[in-house]
Structure formats: structure tokens, C-alpha cells
Amino acid sequence: MHTIPQPQPDARPDERLRLSPLVLGLWRAGRVQLPRPRLVELIAASLDVGIDTFDLADIYGNYAGEQAFGDALAASRVPRDRVRLVSKGGVCLVSDARPAHRVKHYDNGAAHLRASLDASLQKLRTDHLDLFLVHRPDFLFDADELADTLRQMVRAGKARHVGVSNFSPSQQRLLAARLPELAANQIELSVLRRAPFEDGTLDLCQEQHCIPMAWSPLGGGALFTADAPDMQRLRTALAEVGEALGSATPDQVALAWLMRHPSGVIPVLGTTDPARVRIAAGAADLRLDRQQWYHIWQAATGCAVA
Ligand SMILES: NC(=O)c1ccc[n+]([C@@H]2O[C@H](COP(=O)([O-])OP(=O)(O)OC[C@H]3O[C@@H](n4cnc5c(N)ncnc54)[C@H](OP(=O)(O)O)[C@@H]3O)[C@@H](O)[C@H]2O)c1
Numbered sequence: 001m002h003t004i005p006q007p008q009p010d011a012r013p014d015e016r017l018r019l020s021p022l023v024l025g026l027w028r029a030g031r032v033q034l035p036r037p038r039l040v041e042l043i044a045a046s047l048d049v050g051i052d053t054f055d056l057a058d059i060y061g062n063y064a065g066e067q068a069f070g071d072a073l074a075a076s077r078v079p080r081d082r083v084r085l086v087s088k089g090g091v092c093l094v095s096d097a098r099p100a101h102r103v104k105h106y107d108n109g110a111a112h113l114r115a116s117l118d119a120s121l122q123k124l125r126t127d128h129l130d131l132f133l134v135h136r137p138d139f140l141f142d143a144d145e146l147a148d149t150l151r152q153m154v155r156a157g158k159a160r161h162v163g164v165s166n167f168s169p170s171q172q173r174l175l176a177a178r179l180p181e182l183a184a185n186q187i188e189l190s191v192l193r194r195a196p197f198e199d200g201t202l203d204l205c206q207e208q209h210c211i212p213m214a215w216s217p218l219g220g221g222a223l224f225t226a227d228a229p230d231m232q233r234l235r236t237a238l239a240e241v242g243e244a245l246g247s248a249t250p251d252q253v254a255l256a257w258l259m260r261h262p263s264g265v266i267p268v269l270g271t272t273d274p275a276r277v278r279i280a281a282g283a284a285d286l287r288l289d290r291q292q293w294y295h296i297w298q299a300a301t302g303c304a305v306a
Helices: 027-031 036-048 065-076 110-123 143-155 169-178 201-208 219-225 229-244 250-259 274-285 290-301
Strands: 023-025 053-055 084-089 131-134 162-165 184-188 211-215 266-269
Touching (some): 027 036, 027 065, 036 065, 036 274, 065 110, 110 131, 131 143, 131 184, 143 162, 162 169, 162 211, 169 201, 201 211, 229 250, 229 290, 250 290, 266 274
Parallel strands (some): 023 053, 023 266, 053 084, 084 131, 131 162, 162 184
């Protein structure tokens, strides 16, 4: 079995998290059980356009997605230090792979998260993640216990950085009060899901230098497939701004619209199509001016700002 060569440990706890400007997410790849040659192709296309960060979770592909990705990465013979690996734990599915789970639940307790991280490392054939995220806030999370657990992961060298996902501003603030080095909050964010612009999530990320990672940045594809009249209006606005930016495609504009925010939003792409990965990467070269940004906001909300 090919093992990915490991870099020498050089983690400095105060080193800022660095991810590629766009990240490739593997949720859908796990769901459709993308065959290994297709995964290898997807990894190659991503690296080719500078996307070196891959987003996973223990539960993807009914707990089999990390193994499939780890195998594909090994088959790709990509050195470990050429990629950045993000994974998550904290959601517990009812699954034949987890017979002890009687009900779907969240578990941000120390024992579950530690075991989850260890399993991720084994499946991904690595000794560390670049970023471990608490997938969803457990209503029963104890901030002291969770901060301690995450800090220990970094101290043990198993995660270079730690963060959260789907945490509300108050939950993020609570945990960050115990663990100021929270590196990221992965949230649902797109032209179709704009609440984080207004509910304090992106403000808090900016305040805390915590990277907002945007999941479903293209609305899970609804941006291109839904045919309600307001969606047509939004597509027209994306096309108009794309034209003004020099033939940029609507998906590039929708991603660049997110990346324009000063909190440093990093979109997590969900496509399983290498050609779409290559196109999406072009978003990093676009910069919308204010009026273009608000033109899209207005098309998305259906009204001008007050
Ligand atoms: N933290 C969390 O709780 C959480 C939750 C959900 C997702 N995530 C992460 O976020 C990632 C992205 O989520 P997502 O998959 O919903 O993202 P997305 O990029 O918004 O949606 C991907 C979907 O849109 C389609 N699509 C992309 N570009 C298109 C285009 N130009 N025209 C038509 N269809 C297009 C894709 O189809 P093709 O594959 O055919 O291109 C795919 O079905 C996941 O992989 C996962 O890593 C995290």
C-alpha cells in the first residue's frame, strides 16, 4: 500500500491558517461514491488550478468518503505537503456503519471528537489534519470541555488548526472566549443564503480573524437549475456583471461576489466535475466593484437597499 510521504512536523501554534482561495468539498463525491479514477481526476484538476485544500467529514459517504478520498490521494502519489486536508466530526448518523447510534444526534464531547479525529487520520493516511472542524454545534456542548479538547488536538500535532461549522455568532463567541485561536467557521453562504451578512456571523469572523468558509456557495446548484422568476432575475444580474468583468461566467461571478467580502470568505465548491473546478478557480482573479456587488444583492433580494 502506498503511503503518502509525511512532511517533518513544523507546526507553530501561532501560525495563521492558510487555505487555497477556493476549496474543493467532497460531500457529493462521497454521496455518489465517485469511482477512484474520477476522484483522482478531480484531485489533479484542483491542484492544477491552485486548489490544494480538500474538505471532508467523517460522515461523508455514510462514513466511507474519507477512506475513498485517502485511497485516491494515495493513488495520485501527491506528497502530503502539497495538499491541505480539512475534516470534521461531531455529527452522529443512524447508519449500518454505526450500529450504536439509535437516533441522529450531535456529540461535541471529548471522547467522540477525539475518536473521530483519530479515525479521520487513519482513513486519510496522514498524521495530521490542517484543519479540524466541529461539524455542528451540539446543544449540550460545554465550552470549557470543547475548548480543551480542540486545544489538545493541536498540542498533540494531530490538527494544525481547529475551528467550527454552522456555529451561530453567540456560539462562536462563547467558544472563542475559551479558545481565541478558532481558525474557521464553515457556514452556509451564497447569493441564495445571505443571512450571515446580516446576522453578525461575518462581522464576528472579521473581528476574530476567523476564516468564514462558505458551504453550498452556488446554492447546491439551485442557482442554475431552479426556474422561479426571481432566480431568472438573479441569473441575469450575474450574467450582466460577468459581461462587464470580461466574459466571466455566472458561477465565477457568484463565487467572486462571496470572496469580495473583507472577512475573507473561502468558498467550498461541491462540484464533482473537473471542468467546473477549472472554471470556478477563475473566480479568484475577479474583483467586483461596489455597484456590481449591490446590483447582485438587489437582484437576489428583489429590492434596493434602504
Ligand atoms: N459544514 C457543513 O455543514 C456542510 C454542509 C454541506 C456541504 N458542506 C461542504 O460544502 C461543499 C459544497 O457544498 P455543495 O455541494 O452544496 O456546493 P455547491 O457548489 O453550491 O453545489 C454543488 C452542486 O451544484 C452543481 N453545479 C455546480 N456548478 C454548476 C454549474 N455551473 N451549473 C450547474 N450546476 C452546477 C454541482 O453539479 P456537478 O457535480 O454536476 O457539477 C453540484 O450538484 C460540500 O462538498 C462539503 O464539503 C459542508
